[in-house]
Amino acid sequence: MDIVIRATVVFVLLWFVLRVSGKRQVTQLSAFELILLVTLGDLISQTVLQDDLSLTGGTLAVATFALLSVLLSWLSWRFRRSRRLLEGEPTILVKDGHVDDAVLRFERLPVDDVLAAAREHGVRDLAAVDLMVLEADGTFSVFTKSESDGEEPPKRGAVAS
Template structure:
């Protein structure tokens, strides 16, 4: 097999897998179930092995990707229509900490030890078991945590404060390049941007690694190179 054939089949395999991901949706990336994991391994092997097999061409790669795409899609439809199949095909969340106590049986069922549990908790900014009231091991391997009342963050509702609007920050400069579309969408002008840069002793946007504007702020947030 020559380099041209490898290049063509690589591009085709990449495009086919990319289209499959787009069609099946983002949840195939963020919420990996056991079936999704197997499918990802098989698809990777199919495309990878096909690149160096002289007897396998674009049609065979396309057909294999198509078959697996159909299987994944049908599985998603089945889990949506028939709730009883979800535990088998997608798994179910496990309550590993209940009312502040670790459920050792659930840890064993999920092949999870204390060190791994601590690692998952730290990923949620929990560094002490005493802070946790409930912890749920999700089907994708992540953990959801509900802290005990003394360790929960105070909200405006707790303080009886009126709700305040939450503005969405807008990126205006990245890697020294001004995002003119974002600037226009935010209702800002080039002169305004220049003035903001000058007030922070920035002579040229090329000196800025990142600049962010949030409605209501009087000053542009700038990170220089």
């Protein structure tokens, strides 16, 4: 039972640290940050298992992490209001071609990363971006200004020709 309690405490601590640390994907991590994550994994295993290196202890720790992960996922699905807290929310970085510097500072996101994300989406100039969103999972969504800005969108149920 001691392993389950320690695993639960470490899981909650990890969840909190990851939520506070920001929206980044593994591909966005520097080599140093990746090494820190691997080291963190070793520290976590030592903290959770302490002296119990048995198969049962390891299985209990993994099962506790998996169960808590499924529980968070279910809570997020079941209670929409909890989703923002549990998963985060998308953040608008660029609107109408203008970068929101305050948001970049808050997200600790260099403008170079924004420019790289735009290039990955085939956009050369941020002035062509209608909206760029940093999604809760750390990915970027980029919407460009279309040439048909003046056209009305099709009516509901109508098929665009």
